[in-house]
Structures are given as structure tokens and as C-alpha cells.
Amino acid sequence: MNYNVDEKGYYGEFGGAFIPEMLYPNVEELRRNYLEIMYEESFQKEFHQLLKDYVGRPSPLYFAKRLSEKHGCKIYLKREDLNHTGAHKINNTIGQILMAQKLGKTRIIAETGAGQHGVATATVCALMGLECIVYMGEIDIARQAPNVARMKMLGAEVRPAKSGSRTLKDATNEAIRDWVNNPVDTYYIIGSAIGPHPYPDMVTRFQSIISEEIKWQLKEKEGRENPDYVVACIGGGSNAAGTYYHFLHEPEVGIIAVEAAGKGIESGESAATSALGKVGIIHGCKTMLMQTVDGQITEPYSISAGLDYPGVGPMHSHLHTSGRAEFYSATDDEAMAAGLELSQLEGIIPAIETGHAFAIFDHKKFKPDDIVVISLSGRGDKDLSTYIDYFKLA
Amino acid sequence: MNNRINNKLKEDEKLLSIYFTAGYPALNDTVQIIQDLEKNGVDMIEIGLPFSDPLADGPTIQESSTAALKNGMTTEILFDQLKDIRKSVSIPLIVMGYFNPLLQYGVEAFCKKCEEIGIDGIIMPDLPLDVYQSEYEAIFKKYGLRNIFLITPQTSDERIRQIDKASDGFIYMVSSASVTGSKSGFGQEQEIYFERIFKMNLKTPQIIGFGIKDAETFQQATKTTNGAIIGSAFIKHITAKGVDAIPEFIKQIR
Numbered sequence: 001m002n003y004n005v006d007e008k009g010y011y012g013e014f015g016g017a018f019i020p021e022m023l024y025p026n027v028e029e030l031r032r033n034y035l036e037i038m039y040e041e042s043f044q045k046e047f048h049q050l051l052k053d054y055v056g057r058p059s060p061l062y063f064a065k066r067l068s069e070k071h072g073c074k075i076y077l078k079r080e081d082l083n084h085t086g087a088h089k090i091n092n093t094i095g096q097i098l099m100a101q102k103l104g105k106t107r108i109i110a111e112t113g114a115g116q117h118g119v120a121t122a123t124v125c126a127l128m129g130l131e132c133i134v135y136m137g138e139i140d141i142a143r144q145a146p147n148v149a150r151m152k153m154l155g156a157e158v159r160p161a162k163s164g165s166r167t168l169k170d171a172t173n174e175a176i177r178d179w180v181n182n183p184v185d186t187y188y189i190i191g192s193a194i195g196p197h198p199y200p201d202m203v204t205r206f207q208s209i210i211s212e213e214i215k216w217q218l219k220e221k222e223g224r225e226n227p228d229y230v231v232a233c234i235g236g237g238s239n240a241a242g243t244y245y246h247f248l249h250e251p252e253v254g255i256i257a258v259e260a261a262g263k264g265i266e267s268g269e270s271a272a273t274s275a276l277g278k279v280g281i282i283h284g285c286k287t288m289l290m291q292t293v294d295g296q297i298t299e300p301y302s303i304s305a306g307l308d309y310p311g312v313g314p315m316h317s318h319l320h321t322s323g324r325a326e327f328y329s330a331t332d333d334e335a336m337a338a339g340l341e342l343s344q345l346e347g348i349i350p351a352i353e354t355g356h357a358f359a360i361f362d363h364k365k366f367k368p369d370d371i372v373v374i375s376l377s378g379r380g381d382k383d384l385s386t387y388i389d390y391f392k393l394a
Numbered sequence: 395m396n397n398r399i400n401n402k403l404k405e406d407e408k409l410l411s412i413y414f415t416a417g418y419p420a421l422n423d424t425v426q427i428i429q430d431l432e433k434n435g436v437d438m439i440e441i442g443l444p445f446s447d448p449l450a451d452g453p454t455i456q457e458s459s460t461a462a463l464k465n466g467m468t469t470e471i472l473f474d475q476l477k478d479i480r481k482s483v484s485i486p487l488i489v490m491g492y493f494n495p496l497l498q499y500g501v502e503a504f505c506k507k508c509e510e511i512g513i514d515g516i517i518m519p520d521l522p523l524d525v526y527q528s529e530y531e532a533i534f535k536k537y538g539l540r541n542i543f544l545i546t547p548q549t550s551d552e553r554i555r556q557i558d559k560a561s562d563g564f565i566y567m568v569s570s571a572s573v574t575g576s577k578s579g580f581g582q583e584q585e586i587y588f589e590r591i592f593k594m595n596l597k598t599p600q601i602i603g604f605g606i607k608d609a610e611t612f613q614q615a616t617k618t619t620n621g622a623i624i625g626s627a628f629i630k631h632i633t634a635k636g637v638d639a640i641p642e643f644i645k646q647i648r
Contacts, residue, residue, distance in 0.1 A: 016525065017522060018522060018525070020449060021519065021522075021543065021545060021546055021549060022450060022568060024549070024553070025548045025550070163460070164446065164447070164460075169447065173447055176449050177449065180450060180571065180572065180573050181571060181572050183546075183571045184571075279497075280494045280498065281492075281493050281497060281520065283447075283449075293498065294468045294469055294470075294498060294499075295445075295495035295499065297447050297494070
């Protein structure tokens with residue numbers, strides 16, 4: 001089976017471009033040109049140079065000895081938290097800002113949940129000297145204050161999304177409306193593996209540097225390119241897409257996704273799309289989506305702003321329904337406990353999003369000789385106030 | 395096969411079409427609003443099926459949609475409210491909304507219900523031309539429904555020709571690069587765009603929407619086209635003055 005996008009922009013039955021006509025010229029321009037542009041020699045050279053000198057890639061693949069002993073398997077951590085700006089998000093924004101430049105766009109818009117994508121976008125806009133507007137839900141602005149300050153310091157304008165649940169979904173709506181209103185000079189840097197085709201594929205390709213590096217790094221350390229499992233947390237699914245990409249067609253590699261169960265799948269306050277969703281249209285693509293029987297999109301909940309999204313990227317919907325990936329979900333409490341454990345066993349404070357991936361050990365037992373690579377997608381600095389409140393650290 | 399949209403467009407006049415969000419201001423205002431609009435000389439009505447995430451709409455329609463959903467509006471309830479509408483109303487009725495609620499209801503079931511009620515057409519901004527043609531055109535036609543496509547100032551001539559060919563009923567000309575309800579008045583840019591479309595001599599009649607709010611913009615919009623659609627300005631009016639103020643609104647347009 002093919003797990004990549006087909007020529008019509010679909011992953012199995014998922015994907016496509018369900019966009020109003022107002023967005024058609026921009027999305028079509030991108031669709032026609034993105035592959036050619038991104039595989040030009042000069043583009044690749046500039047992209048990889050920036051990833052190396054500016055982002056600090058390759059990010060280490062670190063053998064987590066104490067965590068491995070605790071959970072009885074060989075655990076490697078892919079250290080995306082060590083990237084400039086503290087998460088995997090910058091891999092994609094570097095790629096897309098170069099894309100925007102090639103297309104002659106001068107004004108950049110983005111949506112953000114936890115603020116990591118917003119910061120990564122504001123960063124590359126500062127780097128390239130482009131105007132930057134980031135839409136962020138009002139609730140997220142309150143719970144991710146340090147990232148709001150970072151974006152402002154980097155010169156971006158942060159515009160609050162005040163409709164709906166006032167989180168990532170609504171920030172994405174506002175960014176799309178901005179693009180409708182500014183169709184000529186504006187480029188929309190989508191931060192996750194969602195949106196109309198070709199966005200999910202383009203974001204996945206820019207993030208695929210993660211699994212590309214895992215392959216040669218694991219070869220150096222273990223003498224083999226393929227681990228037994230790759231594990232990532234999933235909201236929209238960009239770090240997961242990048243972590244899985246080069247293993248999708250390697251059947252011996254188990255693919256594991258951990259969603260945010262919030263207060264529990266049955267609690268009514270959750271963001272576990274694969275368990276609670278069904279096929280629908282959100283933000284321009286057909287994918288698994290949390291919704292009412294009437295087709296109204298449900299307001300999700302997670303303690304982590306970055307996973308607080310009612311859908312999942314179309315590639316992941318296909319991985320789920322085809323059975324290629326195993327999907328689990330971790331509650332707020334499990335993710336927080338896993339974050340605390342990683343901090344105290346390995347000296348690494350992860351983002352709360354990332355904590356969900358580490359909660360896999362509450363749900364799945366690995367064999368002693370299994371090699372498990374976990375995407376450590378972001379660091380926890382931005383979440384300190386949530387950690388302080390939750391663990392009463394102050 | 396002609397339906398009410400085609401017939402109405404043959405009457406050689408400038409059509410006034412009104413959009414409203416079903417279930418707003420109150421859940422059961424739907425039938426009364428439709429009847430009052432017809433009584434006051436409106437030529438065609440877009441009945442908005444509210445959606446939680448209306449991407450192409452500005453704050454006015456977003457807020458009316460949110461309120462309608464809060465009032466309890468659903469696809470099923472709307473169809474139930476409309477079941478006897480053809481006993482009292484004869485102008486063309488179009489359902490306008492977003493694709494996901496239609497998809498969840500079932501496209502064929504939705505279209506069948508529309509035919510039973512006497513709905514003439516559907517506008518789904520996020521159902522793109524290629525998907526419509528490959529998956530749904532046959533179903534729409536089976537139930538005699540016109541699918542109305544949008545064009546914008548950024549739409550290429552080539553694509554406009556494609557849309558013209560695929561269209562029956564009318565083409566919805568979005569007046570400017572914007573979401574609904576956000577422009578004040580038409581400038582030179584719009585005049586150039588209206589002129590460009592006029593000169594293309596399309597087979598399908600055109601009706602302009604987005605940014606029409608008073609007699610002046612209505613006249614500007616209908617100079618080279620077959621009519622204009624008013625949405626946000628109408629919703630603002632009934633929000634401020636109530637549904638009894640419908641005659642007052644229509645009188646100030648023409």
C-alpha cells in the first residue's frame with residue numbers, strides 16, 4: 001500500500017483540497033510549483049545550510065539509559081527539543097519561508113496553538129525580513145504567555161482569535177480568512193500536516209529530515225537503520241509525519257501515535273481524534289474529525305495547547321484506518337507524569353505535547369531488545385507555568 | 395429541465411437576493427423571514443445552514459451562525475421547518491452552507507430532501523469544482539438542484555470559462571477579495587473586474603455578492619449583471635431592529 005500522497009492529493013480516501021474559490025489561485029499556484037521548487041538544487045542547498053548553521057541540525061539521537069532501564073527496552077530520543085526555538089516546528093518554517101520567497105510573497109501569516117509554530121514563523125520572518133502576522137486563540141495566548149512575548153520580541157504581530165473555542169482550530173480559521181482577504185501578497189505558513197493539498201505533503205517533506213537523520217544515526221549506533229518502533233505525539237501531526245516518513249514503507253518498523261485524551265476519552269473533554277472522530281472536512285481537507293452527528297466541529301480539549309485540535313492530518317487518518325499505525329491516547333495526567341519522569345530520569349523537561357508520546361509506556365509493553373525511537377518534539381520551557389500549577393512547584 | 399432559478403433569471407430585471415442564517419435571531423424565525431422577504435419583493439433567497447467554522451464568512455455571519463447553533467438549529471430541524479414552505483412561497487430558494495454538514499447528512503439524502511421541499515439550488519463554497527464534477531454532479535442533477543459556483547477577482551479567465559461551462563442557474567460573483575461583510579463600497583478595482591466579466595459574455599447569468607449593503611452598492615453591482623445578493627447587511631439590520639423591520643430594509647435597497 002502507498003502511504004504517501006497520490007497525484008490527486010489524497011492519502012487513501014483522505015486529503016484533497018476543499019477550499020472556497022477565493023483560495024483556489026493561491027493553493028493552485030503552490031500545488032503546481034511546490035515539488036519543482038523544493039527539489040531545485042539551489043533550494044535544497046539553502047534549506048540544508050540553514051538547517052545546519054541556523055537550526056543546529058542534525059539533532060542528536062540520544063540513548064536514554066535510565067529511561068530504558070525503567071521501561072525494559074532500548075529507548076532512543078530524537079532531540080528536536082534542541083533545535084533553535086525549541087521544537088521541530090522550525091524545520092518546516094525554514095522550508096516554507098524559502099518557498100514563500102520563491103513565489104515572490106512579502107507578507108507571512110500563520111496560526112499557532114502552543115505558540116511553537118508561531119515562534120518558529122516569527123523567527124524565520126525576522127531572519128528574512130518579512131512582515132509576520134500570527135493568529136492565536138485567546139485561551140492559548142493566556143496559557144502560553146512566554147511564547148507570545150517571544151513572537152512580539154521577534155517583530156511579529158500576534159492577533160487573537162476570539163471565536164469558537166478560542167484555540168488552535170479558531171486561530172486556523174482566522175488565518176484562512178486573512179488569506180481570503182489578502183490573496184496577492186500573502187503566503188500562509190501552515191504549521192501542521194493539515195490543510196488543503198499540497199500543504200500536508202509539503203509540511204511532511206520538510207519535516208522528513210527527522211526520520212532521514214534517525215536512519216543514519218541509528219545505523220551508527222546500532223548497526224541498523226530501522227528501529228522496531230517510532231513513537232510520536234499527534235495533534236495535527238507534523239512531528240509525527242516527519243518522524244514516520246522514511247519508515248512508512250518499512251514494514252518491520254512499528255509506527256505509534258499518541259493523541260491527547262484530555263480528561264479521558266469518555267469525559268467529553270478530549271482531543272483524541274482517532275477514537276472520537278469520523279470522516280469530515282476541516283480546514284480544507286477530508287480527514288478524521290471530532291464533530292457532532294450534524295457535522296458541526298466539536299471543541300476539543302487538552303492540557304497541551306499544541307494537541308488541542310479536533311482533527312488530525314490526512315496522512316495520519318490513512319495510517320490509522322489502514323492499520324499501518326497503532327494509535328493510543330494519553331490523558332492530561334499521564335502526559336504530565338511522563339514529563340516529570342523524563343525530567344527526573346534523563347534531565348530533560350519536555351513540552352507537554354511531547355509528554356504525551358512518553359506516556360506510551362502506560363499503554364504498551366515493549367520487549368527487552370526492542371529499539372524504540374521517541375520523537376522528543378519540543379522542550380518544556382514554554383510550559384513552566386502549567387507545570388508549576390500542576391505540580392505545585394512554586 | 396428548468397427550475398425556479400432559471401425561470402426567475404429569464405424575467406429581465408435586476409434580481410435582489412437575500413441571505414439569512416436559519417435559526418437566527420430565534421430558532422423558529424425561518425419560515426416567517428422567508429415569507430416576509432417574498433412579500434416585500436425579494437426575488438430569491440439563500441437560506442444559510444449554520445456551520446461551526448464558516449471560513450469564508452466575516453464576523454456578522456460567524457456570529458449569527460454561532461447563535462443559530464446555540465438556538466439548536468440542525469439540518470434535520472431546518473428541513474422540518476421548511477417542509478410546507480412551497481404552500482406559501484414561490485420564489486427560488488437556495489440552501490447555502492459548508493460541505494461538512496451536508497456530507498454528514500449524506501449527499502444523496504440531503505439532495506433528495508431538498509427536492510421534496512422544493513429547494514432549487516445549493517451553494518457550498520468549500521465544495522470545489524473538480525470534486526463536485528467527479529463525485530456529486532449526477533446526484534445534484536437527479537434531484538433537479540442547481541449547484542452555484544463562486545468566482546472572485548483573482549479567478550483566471552480560463553477557470554471562469556470552466557466554471558461557466560459547468561454551471562446552470564447563475565454564477566456567484568464574489569465582489570472583492572474578502573470574507574463576507576467586510577468591504578465598504580465598490581471602487582475602481584471592482585469596476586474593472588465587473589467589466590472584465592461582462593466582456594467575457596458568459597452563457598451563465600451572474601449575480602454579485604459580498605459587500606452589497608445599500609441602494610448604491612446594489613445599483614453598482616447590478617449594472618452589468620443579473621442581480622445582487624445581500625447577507626451581512628441584512629443580518630445586521632434584523633439584529634438591531636428585529637425581524638419586523640424587514641420591509642424597512644428592503645425599501646432602502648430598491
